[in-house]
Every structure is written in C-alpha cells, then in structure tokens.
Amino acid sequence: MKKIGLIGGLSWVSTAAYYRLLNTMMNARLGGVHSAHLILESVDRQRYVDHVIRDKDEAAACEMILKTARAVEAGGAEFMVITCNDVHRFVPEIQPHLGIPFLHIAAATGAAIRAAGISTVALLGVRKTMEGTFYQDVLTTYGVDTIVPDAAERDFVDASIMEEMVKDKFLPETRDKYVALMRNLNTRGAGGIVLGCTEIPLLIAPGDIDIPAFSTTDLHCAAAIDMALGD
Numbered sequence: 320m321k322k323i324g325l326i327g328g329l330s331w332v333s334t335a336a337y338y339r340l341l342n343t344m345m346n347a348r349l350g351g352v353h354s355a356h357l358i359l360e361s362v363d364r365q366r367y368v369d370h371v372i373r374d375k376d377e378a379a380a381c382e383m384i385l386k387t388a389r390a391v392e393a394g395g396a397e398f399m400v401i402t403c404n405d406v407h408r409f410v411p412e413i414q415p416h417l418g419i420p421f422l423h424i425a426a427a428t429g430a431a432i433r434a435a436g437i438s439t440v441a442l443l444g445v446r447k448t449m450e451g452t453f454y455q456d457v458l459t460t461y462g463v464d465t466i467v468p469d470a471a472e473r474d475f476v477d478a479s480i481m482e483e484m485v486k487d488k489f490l491p492e493t494r495d496k497y498v499a500l501m502r503n504l505n506t507r508g509a510g511g512i513v514l515g516c517t518e519i520p521l522l523i524a525p526g527d528i529d530i531p532a533f534s535t536t537d538l539h540c541a542a543a544i545d546m547a548l549g550d
Contacts, residue, residue, distance in 0.1 A: 320345075320355075320356050320547055320548060321356070321397040321398065321546065321547045321548075321549070322356045322357060322358060322395050322396050322397050322547075323341065323355060323356065323357040323358070323396065323397075323398065323400055323543055323546075323547050324357070324358055324360075324388075324391035324392065324394070324396025324397070324398065324399045324400065324419070325337060325338075325357055325358065325359040325360070325391070325400050325401075325402055326360055326362070326384065326387050326388060326391060326399065326400070326401045326402065326403075326406070327359050327360065327361040327362070327402045328361035328362040328363065328364050328367075329362065329364055329367060329401075329402060329403035329406055330364055330403075330484075330485035330518065331361065331364070332484065332485060332486075332487045332518055332521065333402055333403065333516075333517035333518050333521070333536060334359070334361060334402045336517070336520075336521060336536055337400070337402045337517070337536065337539075337540060338357075338359070340536065340537065340540040341355040341357060341540050341543060341544065342354045342355050344540055344541060344544045345544055345547070348544060348548065355544070355547065356547070357396075358391060358394040358395060358396050359391075360387050360390045360391045360394070362383065362384075362387055364485065366383065367380055367383060367384075367406075370383060371447075380409070381409045381412055381413065384401075384406055384409050384413060385409075385412075385413045385416060388413055388416075388417055389416070389417070392417055392418065392419050396419060397419055398419050398420050398421070398422055398543075398546055398547075399417070399419055399420065399421045399422065400421075400422050400539065400543050401421070401424070402517055402536075402539075403517055404424055404425075404444050404445075404448050404454065404515045404516055404517060404535055405444060405445050405447045405448040405451075405516070407421075407423060407424055407425060407453060407454070408447065408451055408453040408454075410423060411453075422539070422542055422543055422546055423457060424535050424538075424539045425453075425454045425457035425458060425535075426457055426461075426542075427535070427538045427539050427541070427542035428458070428513060428515075428533055428535050428538050428539075429457055429458045429460065429461030429463055430461060430538075430542075431533055431538050432458070432461060432463050432511060432513075432533060433461045433462055433463065435511065435531060437463070437510040437511045437531060438462065438463060438464060438510065439463070439464045439465070439466065439508055439509055439510050439511075440458070440463060440464075440465055440466075440509055440510065440511045440512060440513050440533070441465070441466050441467065441468070441501070441504035441505075441507075441509035441511075441512050441513065442454060442455065442458075442465050442466070442467050442513045442515045443468070443476050443497075443500075443501075443512060443513065443514060443515055443516065443519060444476070444480075444513075444515035444516040444519075445476075445477050445480050445481065445516055446473060446477040448515050448516065449467045449468065449473050449476070449477075449515075450467070450473065454515060458513075465513075466504065466507065466508060466509055468500065468504065472500055475496065475500075476497075476500070479493050479496075479497075480516050480518055480519070484516070484518035484519070484521065484522060485518060489521060489522045493522065494522055494523065494527065497519075497522060497523055497527075498523075498527055498528055501523075501528050501530055501532070502528070502530065505530045509530075510531065511530065511531035511532065511533060512528075512530055512531070512532045512533065513533050513535065514532055514533060514534050514535055514536075515535055516535075517535060517536045517539075519534075520534035520535070520536045520537060521536075
C-alpha cells in the first residue's frame with residue numbers, strides 16, 4: 320500500500336470528508352480493520368484566502384502550497400492529493416519542484432464523466448474554478464466540454480461556498496437553490512453537473528437531483544485508493 324499525501328485545510332470541512340472517505344474506501348477494498356496509510360499537512364485557510372483575495376498575490380499562494388507539498392513529500396508520501404479543486408491551478412507550477420506525482424482531481428473527474436458517456440457538463444465551484452481554464456482544459460483531454468453558470472449564478476455559488484460551506488454551514492434553502500440551478504443548467508445543455516468544490520457534495524446528496532452529478536471528492540478519493548493499491 321502506497322502512502323497517500325494530503326494537502327488539507329482548504330477547508331478543514333472537506334478535509335475531514337476526505338479522511339473519512341479514504342479510510343472507508345480502503346476498508347471496503349481490503350476488509351478486516353484495514354485503513355488508509357496517509358500523511359496530512361493541514362494549512363491555515365485564512366492565510367491562503369488573504370493571499371488570493373485580499374492581496375491578489377497568486378505567487379504567494381502558490382509558494383504556500385509548494386511549501387506544504389514539500390512537507391508532505393518529506394513525510395514519506397508517495398503521491399500527492401490536494402483536498403480542494405481550485406488549488407489544482409497551481410499544480411503545473413509546483414509539480415516540477417517535487418519528486419512525487421500529483422493525483423489531479425479534474426483527471427479523476429474527467430475519467431468518470433467519459434465512462435458515463437456524457438460529453439457536456441456544467442462546472443460549479445468557487446469563482447477561480449468556474450472562471451479559470453485549468454479545470455476545463457483537463458476535462459477537454461477526456462473529450463468533455465464545459466459550460467459554467469452566468470455571472471449572477473457564479474456570484475451565488477461562490478458566496479455560498481465562501482460564506483457558508485467552508486464554515487460547516489449547509490442550509491436547506493441553499494440546497495434548494497443549487498437544485499434549481501442544476502436543473503436550469505441541464506436545460507441549457509449540461510448532461511451532467513460537476514460538483515467542482517469539495518464542499519458541495521456535503522450539501523447535495525445523490526437523491527437531491529435526478530441529473531448525473533459528479534462528486535469530485537468521492538471520485539478523487541476513489542482514484543487515490545486505486546493509486547495506493549496499484550490498480
């Protein structure tokens with residue numbers, strides 16, 4: 320079993336979900352009382368947010384994640400998992416400085432979308448995920464086209480994550496708005512919805528919507544278990 324390296328804290332809420340899922344999935348695969356062999360370095364989200372939003376200093380944010388990745392590698396990790404979608408935009412810059420690979424969350428998601436036979440998805444996440452190209456570029460390599468919500472919808476999604484979910488607040492009225500948005504995106508051509516923030520799957524349960532919804536948290540964890548076991 321390979322040692323999984325986790326970069327967490329972005330947020331602690333989804334990081335806890337990763338820890339639970341990785342251990343649950345590993346136990347389901349191996350039985351007995353097996354659990355995942357992993358190391359976690361959890362950062363202070365406020366410092367990261369200050370770099371990105373207050374200071375608009377992407378270089379400082381990237382350097383923070385690189386230092387964290389180096390600490391995880393020094394702890395014996397054999398591959399790297401970032402428990403946050405939007406932080407993956409730094410992977411191309413960070414990877415050359417490490418001796419172990421990243422397991423990219425968009426790659427795990429793209430493989431699942433392709434396997435489901437869906438060619439167009441809508442991407443939900445924080446603003447940098449929805450408005451950037453780093454996620455869409457990876458999905459394109461899997462033959463998947465991406466649409467995003469309009470400006471007002473993006474404002475709502477970003478605010479609900481930043482002001483509620485990362486603080487462990489999951490409100491029924493927010494869930495209802497997400498369901499309505501997802502249905503609207505389906506009518507606009509999305510055959511599936513990428514829950515492209517690792518907090519969103521904690522809000523939206525499988526039974527909440529009858530449109531294929533891809534939980535990036537679950538897919539990332541499943542891919543990490545495969546990689547840890549050499550599958």
